Each structure stands twice: as C-alpha cells, then as structure tokens.
Amino acid sequence: MASTLKEIADHMGVSHVTVSHALRGTGRMAEDTRHRIQQTARRMGYRPNAAARTMASRQTHNIGVVIHSLGLQCGGWHAYDTVSGINSIIEPAGYTTCLVQMHDVESGEDGMARVFREQALDGMIVHAALLPRARHHLGELSDSIIWCDAGLQESTNCVWRDEVQAGRLVANAVAEAGYRKALVVSGESHSERPYRHGHQREAGLRDGFERAGVAMQCVRIESGNAAHLQMIIDQMHPDVAVVAADYSHVEPIALMFPSAGWSPGVHFALACCDDRSWFAVHWRNLSRARFNRYKMGQQAANMMLQRMSSHERSVESHIELPAWYPGHVKELSIPPTLVPREKLIGR
Amino acid sequence: MASTLKEIADHMGVSHVTVSHALRGTGRMAEDTRHRIQQTARRMGYRPNAAARTMASRQTHNIGVVIHSLGLQCGGWHAYDTVSGINSIIEPAGYTTCLVQMHDVESGEDGMARVFREQALDGMIVHAALLPRARHHLGELSDSIIWCDAGLQESTNCVWRDEVQAGRLVANAVAEAGYRKALVVSGESHSERPYRHGHQREAGLRDGFERAGVAMQCVRIESGNAAHLQMIIDQMHPDVAVVAADYSHVEPIALMFPSAGWSPGVHFALACCDDRSWFAVHWRNLSRARFNRYKMGQQAANMMLQRMSSHERSVESHIELPAWYPGHVKELSIPPTLVPREKLIGR
DNA sequence: CTGAAAGCGCTTACAG
DNA sequence: CTGAAAGCGCTTACAG
Numbered sequence: 001m002a003s004t005l006k007e008i009a010d011h012m013g014v015s016h017v018t019v020s021h022a023l024r025g026t027g028r029m030a031e032d033t034r035h036r037i038q039q040t041a042r043r044m045g046y047r048p049n050a051a052a053r054t055m056a057s058r059q060t061h062n063i064g065v066v067i068h069s070l071g072l073q074c075g076g077w078h079a080y081d082t083v084s085g086i087n088s089i090i091e092p093a094g095y096t097t098c099l100v101q102m103h104d105v106e107s108g109e110d111g112m113a114r115v116f117r118e119q120a121l122d123g124m125i126v127h128a129a130l131l132p133r134a135r136h137h138l139g140e141l142s143d144s145i146i147w148c149d150a151g152l153q154e155s156t157n158c159v160w161r162d163e164v165q166a167g168r169l170v171a172n173a174v175a176e177a178g179y180r181k182a183l184v185v186s187g188e189s190h191s192e193r194p195y196r197h198g199h200q201r202e203a204g205l206r207d208g209f210e211r212a213g214v215a216m217q218c219v220r221i222e223s224g225n226a227a228h229l230q231m232i233i234d235q236m237h238p239d240v241a242v243v244a245a246d247y248s249h250v251e252p253i254a255l256m257f258p259s260a261g262w263s264p265g266v267h268f269a270l271a272c273c274d275d276r277s278w279f280a281v282h283w284r285n286l287s288r289a290r291f292n293r294y295k296m297g298q299q300a301a302n303m304m305l306q307r308m309s310s311h312e313r314s315v316e317s318h319i320e321l322p323a324w325y326p327g328h329v330k331e332l333s334i335p336p337t338l339v340p341r342e343k344l345i346g347r
Numbered sequence: 348m349a350s351t352l353k354e355i356a357d358h359m360g361v362s363h364v365t366v367s368h369a370l371r372g373t374g375r376m377a378e379d380t381r382h383r384i385q386q387t388a389r390r391m392g393y394r395p396n397a398a399a400r401t402m403a404s405r406q407t408h409n410i411g412v413v414i415h416s417l418g419l420q421c422g423g424w425h426a427y428d429t430v431s432g433i434n435s436i437i438e439p440a441g442y443t444t445c446l447v448q449m450h451d452v453e454s455g456e457d458g459m460a461r462v463f464r465e466q467a468l469d470g471m472i473v474h475a476a477l478l479p480r481a482r483h484h485l486g487e488l489s490d491s492i493i494w495c496d497a498g499l500q501e502s503t504n505c506v507w508r509d510e511v512q513a514g515r516l517v518a519n520a521v522a523e524a525g526y527r528k529a530l531v532v533s534g535e536s537h538s539e540r541p542y543r544h545g546h547q548r549e550a551g552l553r554d555g556f557e558r559a560g561v562a563m564q565c566v567r568i569e570s571g572n573a574a575h576l577q578m579i580i581d582q583m584h585p586d587v588a589v590v591a592a593d594y595s596h597v598e599p600i601a602l603m604f605p606s607a608g609w610s611p612g613v614h615f616a617l618a619c620c621d622d623r624s625w626f627a628v629h630w631r632n633l634s635r636a637r638f639n640r641y642k643m644g645q646q647a648a649n650m651m652l653q654r655m656s657s658h659e660r661s662v663e664s665h666i667e668l669p670a671w672y673p674g675h676v677k678e679l680s681i682p683p684t685l686v687p688r689e690k691l692i693g694r
Numbered sequence: 695c696t697g698a699a700a701g702c703g704c705t706t707a708c709a710g
Numbered sequence: 711c712t713g714a715a716a717g718c719g720c721t722t723a724c725a726g
Contacts, residue, residue: 004703015713020705028711050467051407052703054398055718061461065446069431080427084416087448096462099412099444101434114408115443120397230680252629258605259613259632259681265606282599285606333577334606351719362697367721375695399719402702 004049008041023048062096063304064121066138068128069101078247078293081277082127082148085297093305095122102128116141122308125300126150144307146315148300149293156314157307159300163197166273166289166322167204170243173287173324174271175212178341179241182209182216183232185253186245198245201273205243221249229256236262238344241269247276250286254337266345270337275322287338290325351396355388370395409443410651411468413485415475416448425594425640428624429474429495432644440652442469449475463488469655472647473497491654493662495647496640503661504654506647510544513620513636513669514551517590520634520671521618522559525688526588529556529563530579532600533592545592548620552590568596576603583609585691588616594623597633601684613692617684622669634685637672 005023009016014037021027022037023046054060065086067079087097098121100113115121123144129151130138138145147158174182184205186198202218209216217235221228229252232242242264244250250272254264264270265285272288279286303315327336335343352370356363361384368374369384370393401407412433414426434444445468447460462468470491476498477485485492494505521529531552533545549565556563564582568575576599579589589611591597597619601611611617612632619635626633650662674683682690 006703016704017713021712024705026705030711048465049402049703050461050465051398051401052718053465053705055396055402055720056703056705058705058718060398062445069435083446084448087446088416091448091460094461096460096467097446098409099430099434099446101431101438113438113443114397114441118395118397118400120443248629254602254605255630256632256679256681258601258610259684261610261613263605263608263610266608282595283602285603332603334603337606353719363720364697364722368696371721373721377695396719399702400721402704403719403721405702405721
C-alpha cells in the first residue's frame with residue numbers, strides 16, 4: 001500500500017513530479033511512460049492526499065451547503081430534496097457536499113462551524129432564508145455564493161421559483177372547479193424573516209382569485225393546534241375550497257381532518273401551492289402547483305460549477321416556473337383532492 | 348486581512364510557531380504574550396487554513412456520512428432526521444459533515460466519490476443498508492466506521508433499534524384495543540438487501556399477536572398502487588386493525604384511504620411500527636411505536652467522537668429501545684388512529 | 695519558558 | 711520531452 005507519489009516515483013526510478021503529471025494527465029511525456037506509471041500507482045494502491053492537493057493547488061474541492069436549523073429537532077425536512085439535487089451534480093464533478101446547519105443567532109465568529117472559520121470551502125450554496133446580518137456575514141467568508149431558494153432575488157447568483165405564479169395557478173384551478181370562496185391556510189408570519197414564500201404565494205392567489213371573482217380568506221394556523229383546525233372546520237361549506245400555502249400545512253389537514261370526519265376530495269376540496277418530491281410517490285392525487293426542488297438543487301449546483309470553472313464573479317440567475325397538476329391519476333380509483341364542486345359529497 | 352501565521356508573527360516580532368501555540372492554547376508562554384497575540388490575530392482577521400492544518404496534524408476533521416441514493420429522486424428522506432442528529436453533535440466538536448450518497452453499483456474505484464478516493468475523511472458514519480460487497484469496500488477505505496441503522500448488528504461500532512420490540516409493542520396495543528385480527532401492511536421484500544427492518548418488525552408482531560391470540564395477515568403493497576390499496580379495503584372489518592410496518596406505508600394509507608371513505612381512527616383502526624420526527628409536529632395522533640432517529644444520529648456521532656478521541660479501535664454498540672405511544676393528545680379533539688374497538692364507527 | 699528546524703504530500707512554474 | 715526547485719501554511723518534536 002504505497003501512500004505517496006514519492007514512493008511510486010522511487011519504485012519506478014522517476015521523480016515524483018513526473019508521477020504527479022502522469023496520474024493527472026498533465027505535462028508531456030511518452031504515452032507509454034504515463035501508462036506504466038498509472039498501472040504501477042493502481043497496483044500499489046495509491047490514493048492521493050486531499051489536503052496536500054488543496055494546499056498546492058489552492059482549491060479545496062469542498063462546497064458548503066448551508067441549511068437552516070430550525071430548532072434542530074423539527075423542521076427543515078424540505079431541504080433534503082434540494083440537498084440531494086445539489087449533491088447529485090457536485091459529487092460526480094469531484095466536489096464534496098459539506099453540510100452546514102446555521103442558526104441566525106451565531107453571527108459571532110466563535111459560534112460558526114469550523115468549516116467557515118478555516119477557509120475550507122471553494123464556495124457555498126445557501127439554502128436558508130437568513131437574516132440580512134447573517135447573509136452579510138456569509139458574504140464576507142466567501143466570494144462564491146449561490147443563493148438557492150434563499151429569499152434573495154437578484155439578477156445574478158440566485159435560483160428561485162416563481163411563487164406568485166404558483167398562487168395564480170392554484171387560484172385558477174379552484175375557480176375552474178366551481179368554488180366561490182377559498183380558505184387560504186398558512187402559518188404564522190415570522191415578520192423578522194427577510195422573505196417568506198407565503199407572501200408571494202398569497203399575492204398570486206389574491207391576484208388569481210380576484211380575476212376569477214372568487215372570494216379569498218386567510219387563516220393562520222399552527223400545525224397540530226386543535227383550536228386552529230377547528231376554526232377551519234367551522235368554515236366548511238360546499239362552496240368553499242381549502243388552499244394550503246405550503247406543504248407543511250397541507251399534510252396536517254389531510255392527516256387530521258379525516259379523523260374528524262372530513263376527507264379531502266370527498267367532503268371538501270383541497271389544493272396546495274407547494275410541492276415535495278415524495279408527493280409523487282406517496283400522495284399522487286394531491287392537487288397542487290407542481291415544482292421540483294431536487295431539480296432546483298441541481299440547477300444551483302450547475303451554476304456553482306460554471307462559476308468556478310469560468311472564474312467569473314457571477315452567473316445569471318434562474319427562475320423556476322411551477323405547473324399546475326390536477327392530481328388525476330389514471331390507475332388510481334381515488335379522486336384528486338381538488339374534486340369538481342358538483343362531485344363533492346355534502347355532509 | 349492577514350491570512351497566515353507568518354504575517355501575524357512578523358507583525359509582532361515573534362516566530363510563527365509561537366503564534367500557532369498562542370492561538371491554539373498549546374505550548375508555554377506568558378499569559379500576557381498569548382493574549383496579545385490572540386488580540387492581534389483577531390484584529391488582523393486571521394483565519395486558519397484547514398488544508399495546512401490537516402497536512403501537519405494528519406487529521407482532516409471531516410466525517411463522511413454515507414447515505415443511500417435510492418434512485419436519487421425518490422426515497423431516502425428518512426435519512427434526514429439521522430443526518431441532522433449527527434451534524435448537531437459533530438459540528439460543535441469541530442468536525443464537518445461530508446454527505447456522500449452511495450450506490451451499491453459503484454463498488455469500482457472509479458465510481459467512488461472523490462472524498463473516498465482521496466483520504467479526505469477521519470472516519471465515516473454509514474447510514475445505508477449496503478450489500479456486503481459495498482460494505483467490505485468501505486471497510487478498506489477507513490478503519491473508523493460507525494454503522495448507524497445500517498443493517499449491521501455486531502457488538503461494537505453499531506447503532507440500531509430493537510425492531511422486534513417495536514413489533515411486540517404494537518401487537519400488544521392492538522390486542523388491548525380489542526381487535527381480533529391484524530392486517531400488516533409492508534412493502535415488497537427486496538431480497539438482495541442484507542437486512543430489512545420489516546423482517547424484524549414482523550417477527551415481533553408475530554410473536555406479540557400469537558401471545559395475545561390475535562390473527563395476523565401480511566399484505567405487501569407498492570405505495571400508490573390502487574389495486575393494492577383496494578386489496579386492503581376489501582378486507583376491512585370492525586374486528587380488523589391495520590398495522591403499517593414502516594412510515595412509508597402509513598402515510599399513503601392515511602392520505603389515500605380517506606378519499607375512498609375510510610378515515611383512520613374513525614372507520615378503521617391504524618397503528619404503525621415506525622416513527623419519524625415530523626410525526627411529532629404534523630401527525631401527533633398517530634398511534635405508533637415511538638422512536639427518535641435524530642437521537643440515534645446523535646448517538647452514532649458521539650460514538651464516533653469517542654472513538655477518535657480515545658484512539659480505540661472500537662466502541663460498544665448501542666441498541667435503541669422503542670416505546671409505545673398511543674397518540675392520545677390532550678389538546679387535540681381528534682382521536683388516536685388506533686381507537687378502541689368499541690368506539691369505531693362502522694361503515 | 696521560547697523558537698529554529700523539519701516535514702506533512704502535493705502542484706506549479708520554470709530551467710534544462 | 712523531462713525533472714529539480716520552490717512553495718502552499720501549518721504542527722510537532724526537539725534543542726536551547
């Protein structure tokens with residue numbers, strides 16, 4: 001088990017520089033020589049030393065993926081799709097995904113992860129809606145940042161989806177299904193967050209419903225809060241459709257309401273402005289604005305790679321467009337959650 | 348913005364070695380000197396170079412977290428809880444979580460992630476049930492591996508939960524609630540996988556039901572397959588309780604059945620052998636064998652740290668015990684999914 | 695108590 | 711076409 005270039009070099013009677021060139025395909029030498037060196041290295045079980053490479057080449061080949069740690073135990077699952085997408089692009093390109101959970105609190109140097117303190121990253125993809133202060137802090141740590149679904153919508157280095165359009169799509173679908181009023185369910189507004197998808201979705205919904213002449217009412221709920229759920233149930237009416245602003249509100253509604261006697265797609269109409277990749281497997285009949293977080297992660301990763309290869313300071317932003325998905329699945333006998341008004345079973 | 352020890356050293360008229368010692372709290376020197384150096388370093392914005400540190404100290408401070416990439420787009424979400432738990436321990440200890448998605452296929456050297464090829468890790472936590480071949484391959488890459496919920500149950504370096512016990516707990520609860528028969532729903536058996544939680548859970552269920560004199564029938568389904576779901580619905584009867592072997596089967600049942608007129612906790616009884624951290628937020632009334640993947644990740648991470656600090660080759664394995672959670676939530680008017688037999692509303 | 699020396703394993707730029 | 715030199719920024723062990 002040879003572990004260094006030098007050992008291979010000594011073994012073959014050449015310099016370690018030649019071995020280095022041979023293995024990486026750089027430099028000039030007889031193809032035969034190169035081939036023989038590669039063979040030997042393989043036979044001797046040579047494995048390069050990442051730290052030495054980093055040191056000499058000034059490239060870490062590490063990409064930080066910054067995600068939010070919302071109380072650690074709960075929340076943040078939505079990030080997994082995106083992170084998987086990022087890794088699927090980055091890893092084959094020879095980069096490593098370094099996961100960094102970040103609390104807004106630790107703006108101070110000392111609270112930061114080692115990976116930040118010790119210049120261990122070539123760049124980072126931020127997938128967390130941080131406060132301006134924290135955002136600024138990251139900007140000082142690296143000049144190569146891609147903001148992926150991070151609440152930043154600038155002309156360069158950002159990826160986001162058109163949330164307003166998602167809202168419009170849902171509003172149109174609800175109107176077309178024959179409902180006269182929409183109950184829009186979303187979470188408490190965290191006013192200090194610089195950007196909430198909810199706001200934009202609501203703007204889109206409002207716009208869409210207005211054009212279609214459908215009334216709209218917003219309800220803020222905490223998930224799992226019985227009183228809040230009851231508030232919605234109290235408003236149930238055949239003319240009313242329930243619209244969930246994001247995935248974290250559509251799940252509790254679908255899971256908890258049935259126990260109270262209200263099944264989506266049967267007793268009431270339900271549509272969602274948000275999407276998660278597992279819906280495609282476990283909840284195919286959910287009527288929703290479709291959207292692929294995995295793909296968005298890949299998009300951000302590609303932008304990162306492009307930026308690093310071209311040494312450009314910036315790369316054009318990308319906006320992902322959602323599409324309406326009715327939830328009609330041929331091989332499924334179960335109806336979509338947004339069933340046409342006239343097919344609803346009253347209670 | 349000074350970026351090296353030497354710049355600070357020159358600035359203060361000492362050697363870079365002294366600065367190194369001062370900053371890390373090693374060596375011996377006047378407290379005053381140490382303090383002055385630290386101040387200067389901070390003022391000059393010094394940030395250590397991770398690669399140089401790694402090189403000199405032979406420690407990367409990187410921990411690989413190996414997860415399975417099941418077709419990439421779908422599956423694997425369950426890993427997120429565990430990964431978060433790992434990171435929550437590792438990061439404050441100065442280590443970085445390097446995510447590595449691994450396909451069983453790429454046993455060949457060339458298909459492996461760079462992080463594997465280039466000795467960039469101090470150790471790894473494997474959270475994927477790999478084939479023996481792939482497992483063996485990892486073993487050659489690192490001598491410091493913790494197997495977390497990875498299908499390996501040896502006396503050292505492993506973390507797993509007692510799945511048999513989970514099955515027993517569920518069986519007892521179902522029997523006590525007054526049901527005479529259980530319909531156990533699980534996925535297709537992937538026979539080539541070295542270990543499936545499902546097998547052990549089933550063994551526990553079988554044991555528990557046998558003792559309690561409750562009949563048990565297994566149904567294998569693909570999630571989202573309507574015919575399969577119908578198979579279950581056809582068997583519905585007031586004496587029958589539905590038991591989901593893992594989280595990926597309980598969700599489709601709870602999400603899809605209501606649309607077909609069957610609500611858990613109202614029209615039929617439902618219990619689950621599995622748990623996910625988000626159940627605690629979004630699905631609190633699910634009756635289940637409770638279990639904390641986040642905590643298990645922390646456990647694995649602590650074992651890793653212990654192993655690295657003590658330079659021991661191995662650390663004692665840890666078995667996590669599940670607990671029965673009925674799903675009775677005081678402030679929730681919604682019933683648990685495993686409602687007592689006599690409270691069930693017939694259809 | 696302090697610092698000069700050696701070395702970690704590579705890559706890059708340059709001289710032959 | 712090939713290789714010797716310089717250097718990346720630290721830590722460790724050791725001599726003073």
